[in-house]
Every structure is written in structure tokens, then in C-alpha cells.
Amino acid sequence: MSWSETLLDASYRGVKLLVMNENLQAQRSLSEHGVPYRDGDDVEDLGRGARRFALNVVLFGTNYEIELQNLLAALDTSGPGELIHPFYGSVSVVAQDWNVQHHADHPDYAEVSLQFLERTPAEPFFARQFEFVDVGVLDSDTGPTWQDGLLDLFGQIDALMATVQQWIGGGWVGLLENVLGLPGIGLRLGQLRSQIGGVLAGVLGLSGSSKSAASFDPLFDIPRTPVEIRSAIGAYTDPDSTAAPLTITRSILAQDNLPTSMPGAASLDADAARTATAFIVAARQGQVLTPATIAAVPAGLLEQAEPDPVQATAWALVALVITELALAQASAVATVLDAEKTTPTLNPDELESLVGSARGLAQAAIVLHRRLYGVEQALQVIEPLRAVAALVLATARQVVLQRPPLIERTVESAACLRLLAHRWYGDHSRAAELLRLNPTLRTPYVIAQGEVLRAYAS
Template sequence: MAWKDTLLPASFRGAPFEVLRTRDHGEKAVALHEYPYRDGGEVEDLARKARRISITAVFWGPGYEQALEKLIKALGERGAGELVHPVFGPLKAQAVSWDIPHEGERPDYAEVALEFVEAGADTPFFARTWPMVGAKADTARAGTLGVLEHAVANSKNPGALVRSGLRSLAGLQAQLSGQLLSGYDILSSPAAWAADAASLVRGLADLRSFGAGSLLPDFNGLLASLTAAILLPSFSGSGGGSGGTGTGGVFWTAPGTDEAATPPVQGAELDTAAAHVLAEAAVGLAEAAQTVLEAEAQTPTLSPVEIETVAGNSRELIQTSIDTYRAVYPVEQAHAATEPLKDVALAVQQSAAAVIAARPPLVAHTVAARSCPRLLAHRLYGDHTRALEIQRLNALRDPNFLTPGQELTVYAK
């Protein structure tokens, strides 16, 4: 497949930009050993030097200044960051220089010459296997934060907004006691409040080991904790598109509460806070799903159905978040949050498909004689350790005894 079919959205530290051209320069470090009275010399290969990457980024249109400012801020931060190369994928890179010319005959337009140097271990060209959920998650967080800041700036009821911000984080804080937070409220510093929400979601994920063995219980535990902690949407009336007016038909209730006993707090002020926390939970769950899928590619422990369940649960929560933004905000305002959330959902789906496609096809096998999974694995593959794989694929109630004529699903040789 040509690279034109697999181009990635370029970004640096989560700041996206369009690309006109790239140039990647590689060079070997060598030591030349020459000797008197002897023609030629010996060349010692000292490995590859750090790659140098030149990118011409382009910004245009009425809103180009904001996008350009975001990139300049990312370039000015100290240390290396994640660069998503449109062809070769993500790598750790250090920004070296950038040149931003403007021409009088081309208003609202700038071509930015960027220079990066690789800052880390070798990342081979075209070694990209996984869609970058991490990079897309950063872009999604930036998009949802922009929507949040706009809603706060145009708030019609600041007091209700502060109360809703506290209420929206209460469930997460109850699940994760002792977490250090900034203490800022959503009105005085929406960015710090959003960072607190992200920190609480990451804290819930960190409670799971995601260690050796099957990671499915850890993922399911995180899903249960998030859905128990976040405020879930409950749509009444026509709802949707209140856009900060406080007149929409959307209200929020905590899971397991009695709506009749707990009067809903209505209006976009509460929707603003709860919608953002829901998005943070959805993105955090997507990152956990990617962890599970990457581990699954290295050491298979799940059946294809279980892999599909991990991706499906993650995508379902993202879809709930997308639906919520569409109900709460006008289309043009919600678009900044929903589009990057769609990219995160697609990356999870593609990762799950890649894990399943990397395995041999499933075939039906009829047991010919009394056996057990370990003996059958030895007969089929010459590897008795694949017995657990046969048990997972078939959910055997009594794995010690396989009877003649029993139909099993196994991987092809």
C-alpha cells in the first residue's frame, strides 16, 4: 500500500499542522583506519547517527494565527517531544529551528520551515504497526479543552458552572481518594480544572496493574470504575444545541441514583462540566484499550471475540461522549471536540483489527480420538504450550477430556 493511502495527521506535542513536504536525512557514523604504505583503508561502522527531519508546514485561513501560535508554543518548550511524521509515524524528536516567513501578497498564510533531530533509540522507517492512539488522544484533549474554554468564557451563570464543575469531579474523587489536585475551579482556570479531570482518570487507570497475563480483567475493572464515577447523560425533551444558553433539555444524573429523588440540575452550565469529564473518561479508556491490544500482539491471551469486546466498549464510551457534545453544543462548536474523538475511536478499531488480522485464520477441527488440549496442541502445532489458546477459543467446561467427534475452533497451522 502506497504512503499516500496511509498518511497520518502531522503534529508536534499534540499541536497539529498541515504538511507541504518533508525531507529526512540519515547518516552513518564511521571510523576510517588508514595505514602507511598500504592502499585503501578499513572502515568501521559505528551505527547510524540521529536522523534530521525537515518539514515544511503550512497554515492558512482566518484562524491560522491560533494554530500557528499553538505550534510555536510547542516548539518553544524545553526537551524532546512526540513528533508525528505524516509518513513514518511517531518518534521522539527535539525541535532545533523554525523559520516563519510572511509575504504581503499572501495574507493569512504562512509556510513554516521546521527542523527536528531524532532524540531517542532507533525507530526504523515504516516500522509503524499501531495507529497512534496516544497522539490522537492528545489532539482530542486539546479539542475538548478548546470547547470547554469557549463555553466558560460565554457562561451565563458562573455560579452554576462552578457548582457543576465540583459535582462532575466528585464521582472520580470518591473512586480515587488522596489524589493531589490543583484546587482551581472550572471558572477561574478551566485548563487546570480539565487537567485535574485527566489526572483523576489516569489515577483510576494506574490502580490497575496492566501487568503479566491477561489484561482483560484490568480493562473491565477500569471500565466499571469510570462508568460508576462519571455523570451519565439523560436526555429529556428535545434537548441539544443549547450552546451556553441554559435552555436545553439535557440534564445529568449519577449512575444508580433515583432521578425522582434527585432533582436534575438543568441547563448548559452543568452540561459543560459533565460533557468534558465524560470525554476525558472516554479518551482514558481508549488509551487503556491500546495498552491491552499492544500487549495482546506480543503475548496472545484473548480470543477474537474478547478483542472485539475491548474495542467495542471503548468505542461505545467515545460515541456516548460524541453524542453528548452534539446534544449540548451547536454543531460548529461541537465539531472541534467530536472530530478528534472520532479519530481516537477509529485508531482503537484499527488496532483491534490489526491484532486479529496478524493471527492465522480460525478453522473448525473435529477431535478424532480421546484427548486433552495439551495433547491436541502438540498434535496440531508441535507446541503443547498452545493448549491455553485452544481453551480460550472454545471456553471448554471440562478441558481435561476431549471426546471423539467434538467440534473445536482452532487457529490454522
């Protein structure tokens, strides 16, 4: 079929074009990587650049001046426009340059040379689009509020714990079935009973519970074990509701509600106990897990068809305890952050420490599930954990944004904090605020000239 039978009516921004000839140009971006003393280059294709459409069009006749004005107006319009190319159809382009020529021998006639660049819209930074819910809209009559965000967090924790207990409990049943077909069944059952009982006793010891881990046999009442562990961790990490809010905050800030090592570590496999303790210590300090610590978790152990029951049970217990700790800490930190919105008691460093512990434990739990379990199984726990960690971070961010910007101010002349508060804000009662923002200040009653303090801008 000849192109003379398939030509389209050319136009740009709706202005008709009579095309005399056209030219298409394109070029690919290439990166050449040469090696000294070796012939040739390694050429990397970085993609094609914008296509260039060059058109020569004519305008003639009695009304050619009106047509020329319309065309020039279309070309002067900024931004991309639609070009109907006679061969290539509809293309989104930007007019780059044009040239209008008149000839003395051709009255009522003009030739216009046009060059267009093809426009390919940039992909958004996130290809997936998410609906952002700002949990910090504190006084909004419509849409989610701060309290809605916290309720959502607690709801996710409850749903997540049901999922965790289901996976862990089901895994233990399978491990016990594997033991029946292995030699030395009596020794292995004794090791499993020792591991589960030791961890349970360690967790119960944290909470000061009067219960005894020997009150039931964990091998024959497997569903009860995760429930007991969760109950003990909840009693240990959740603040006492009868205590004063400031006492609760200080207790969580001092991390009195977090263990310093893996509960029942002495009864576990040595590698599992050592790695779990490293995870907890890093979370308490708000540090990111090192690659070496992450690599210590055996990849895919709990998705194997027949893993070693003793080792697998140890790591399953570690995953359960750290996940429970992560979620309990997130609940406790969220409670503190909710109180902070009405009565500020923490400085930015303390807020960072609180959020760091919650996010550190969440990261530890995510790493354990990602390394130990299969992808589909792990994602059911990892995704809610990520949402909980993100919500804690967003909540802390809103606490910070409620307050004026934090700046550094120089003391112009010796004074006490009350006098400084009066000078800077006209309110001497804000001395307590200055003391909270400068916890390292040793002599608030006499501050030397030239000392730099952190203070709110207004």
C-alpha cells in the first residue's frame, strides 16, 4: 500500500498544515567505557532521546495571512501540544524553532520550516500512587484525626499478633512431627521442652509474674505458649495506667520496659541467643542493624521441608519474642506521643530516642521474618510491621511540628533561666521549657554570657 493512500490530515494544535516534505531524526544516548591497552570500547545504551520532527509547510491563497497568524499563535503557545503527523499520527510535541520565508515571485504565499521535539512525560517518583493519611490533623472536623491514627495502629497490632501466633504455633506443630522420624527422639524432645520452657520462664520473669513456666507442658499445649509469651511481654512493656503520666513517660524513656538481652537465652541455641541479644541491644540504642548481624540469621531456615527441629524452634521463639516486644513497644510509645500533644514533657533528643527504640525493634522483627520464612509467609507480618513503624514516625513528626522551630540562641548577658525566658518570650514560666530543651545545663540559676542554648523560635 502506498503512503499516498494512507496520509493523514496534518495539524498542530488544531491548525491545519499543508506539508511539502518532512524529516524524522532520533538519536540514542551511548556511554563508552574504554580500557587502557585494550582495543575497542564497552558501549552502554542509555536510551533514546526525543525524536525530532522537521516539517516544511506552505500557506497560500487569499486568506494565507490569517492562516499564518493562526499558525504563529499556536507556535507561540507554551507547553506541549498535539501534532497530527501525516505518517506517524498523533504525537505529543513541543515546538522548538520555526522559520517563515516569503518570496517576491510568489505573492500570497509563505513557506514555514518547523521543528518539533517529541515529549515523553516523566514517570512520577513513585510509580505506585498511595493515599496519604496525615494523622497529625488534630483539630479537623472531617477526615482522620490523631486518635483515629492511634486506633488504627492498635488495630493493626491486634491483627498482626493473631497472624504471628498462627504462623509460629503452626510451625511448632510441624517441627514436632519431624522429630518423630529422627533418631534420638527422647533427647530432641527434651531439648525442645527445655528451649520453650526456658524462654517462657525468662519472659515471665521479666514481668514478675507469679505463674510458673512448669505449670503446663509446652510440647503438649503448643497454642498456649504464644499466648503466655504475649501476655507476659504485654504486662512487662505496657506502662502502668495507674501511674502518673510523667512517671510512665520517664519509665519508657529510660527503657525500663525493655529487656537487655533475649529472655531465656541460656536454654536456646547459642547462635540464636547471641543474635537475638544483639538485635535487642541495637534497638535499645536506636542503631541500625549491621549487615553482619543480619547475615547471622539463617536464610530460609523455617521454610525448609525438614529443618533441624531444635535449631528451628530456637529461631521461631526468637522471632516470636522480638515481634511481641516490637509491637508492645510501639503501643507504649504511641501512648506517650498521644500525651505529648497536650502536655509537652520531652525534648527533641528524647523523642528521637523513643521513636528509635520502636523502629529498631520493628526492624529487628522484619529482618527475622524476612530471613527465616518464605516470601509470601513473611510478607503477611512484614507489611503490617512497616505500617506500624511508619505510623509511629508520622505521629512523632506531628508532635514536633506542633511546636515552633528549634533554634540556637546566644545568651547576651549573664542571667538565670527565668530571666532569659522573660527576655526572649516575655513569659518567665517558660523557663521549664528551656530547661527541658537543654538537659545538659548544669547551672540553670546562673548562665554565663556567650553560652548557646537551644530554644523555640517563638
